[in-house]
Amino acid sequence: MTSIDAPLTDLTGLPVAPAPAEELHGPVLAWFDRHARDLPWRRPEAGAWGVMVSEFMLQQTPVVRVLPVYEQWLARWPRPADLAAEAPGEAVRAWGRLGYPRRALRLHAAAQAITERHGGDVPRGHAQLLALPGIGEYTAAAVASFAYGQRHAVLDTNVRRVFARAATGVQYPPNATTAAERRLARELLPRDEGTAARWAAASMELGALVCTARNEDCGRCPIAARCVWRLSGKPAHDGPPRRGQTYAGTDRQVRGRLLAVLREAVGAVPQAALDAVWDEPVQRARALDGLVSDGLVEPLEGGLYRLPQS
DNA sequence: TAGACGTGGGT
């Protein structure tokens, strides 16, 4: 147990100072040039729409599971207007098992907004992006940076972890993004616009491939020599538990089962088919009501249900 | 602001 303001020290007791931003940029950018994954949304042909679709899908879902769905999605709906012309239920169906299907609904709604308000082109402005459904602080910065090469602090879970370790000297960032983290991210951002966009992708990739949540690989890290956390002897995380959400038995699990039935059905589904997925009737009804009020399920006459047609 | 919101693979 250390006091809050105890300075981080190395193994000999000497204080460890964070590296100046300029000394981190070169090594991380060079590492990225060599080790960046060849992901489809990073190719020029992906365009802003491809970047935006990938960002929606990657919210809380691993890359490997996103890849096949992304390819099918872009092949079927190559422009926002193509998706906007479809029923929202088709987006939910095509979302498959990526999880958090409300993202599919929001992506569909965002495509409609882009078609109606932005002439069918993904907007370039951070504020305009932020105004779209399903786009928050992170995704707005990510699209503006990755798709349009703009200079924004892109603070996702990977970047937050890299900065927490390299610059702040702690194992994990706080549960919620803090003002101090935003300030630090802005301070570390290269001045040049194109370099800043590259830095955003590079620092994210470093967190995804090397500076991972568990089993970090400092031997492959380009800034290990400047990492405050490592130089301080990798002190263990202290503070409140980082997460904690059981899944079995929750409404989320019931919702997932209900929606799976509807996704795999061709047309409308009778109540009895939904009743079969969960035996506790009160929770089952609550979950179904929730799906309906979220717009993920459309109730019809005669106890039939289907994915939303409008 | 804490909690809801899916899913599946790794350890």
Add this chain to the structure above:
DNA sequence: TACCCAAGTCT
């Protein structure tokens, strides 16, 4: 076997 984790957003 459980728990942790994955490019968050919304209320």
